[in-house]
Amino acid sequence: MSLYNYSSEKTAEIYVLHTLNATCISNVATEFRDKRLQKALTYIREHCRENITLQTLADLVNMSVEGIKKLIIRGCNKSFKTIQFEYRIAIAMEMLANTDELISNIAYDCGYNCTTSFGKNFREYCGMTAGEFRKMVDRYNREHYWSRNVSWEKYDFDM
Numbered sequence: 039m040s041l042y043n044y045s046s047e048k049t050a051e052i053y054v055l056h057t058l059n060a061t062c063i064s065n066v067a068t069e070f071r072d073k074r075l076q077k078a079l080t081y082i083r084e085h086c087r088e089n090i091t092l093q094t095l096a097d098l099v100n101m102s103v104e105g106i107k108k109l110i111i112r113g114c115n116k117s118f119k120t121i122q123f124e125y126r127i128a129i130a131m132e133m134l135a136n137t138d139e140l141i142s143n144i145a146y147d148c149g150y151n152c153t154t155s156f157g158k159n160f161r162e163y164c165g166m167t168a169g170e171f172r173k174m175v176d177r178y179n180r181e182h183y184w185s186r187n188v189s190w191e192k193y194d195f196d197m
Contacts, residue, residue: 074099075113078106079121086125087149092118126150127163134172141168 078095095118096106110118126148133144145156145168160168 072109072113074101074106075109078110079114082118082122083125086122086129087147089149090118090122123159123163127160130156130160130168131164131171134168135175141172144168 077099081095081098082090092103092107095110096103099106101109107118110116110121114121116124130144130148133139133147134141137144139147141157142153145153148156150156150159157167160171164171166174
């Protein structure tokens with residue numbers, strides 16, 4: 039299920055791509071004309087941290103389990119579990135980038151019952167561990183802080 043395999047040197051690229059991926063994932067429900075698919079994807083996004091079943095989605099949109107499964111695959115080219123997985127990892131990446139929360143707490147907050155499976159899935163998806171991702175984002179933020187936040191014009195270097 040590996041979607042990205044980045045080397046740790048590509049600090050900026052992975053963070054930017056993560057942000058774009060999270061935006062695309064969050065907007066995916068609005069791109070479909072089928073109201074049942076929109077409703078199902080919105081539910082997955084809003085409840086991705088919970089243990090959602092295809093039966094829950096089928097009941098939500100008044101379809102059979104097989105019908106909702108086919109609708110999601112036809113509309114998204116991904117399985118229900120893959121979509122839920124991507125939402126969970128996107129939330130984890132956002133939390134890793136913007137909080138100092140323990141990785142184990144982030145795993146539980148994203149709907150994982152086991153930090154081992156979270157770590158395995160995160161590495162499979164990103165090509166690095168959650169700790170490596172956090173360090174990479176921190177390093178990127180430190181390296182680019184001055185270029186974003188300091189106006190060199192106000193400093194007089196002529197002595």
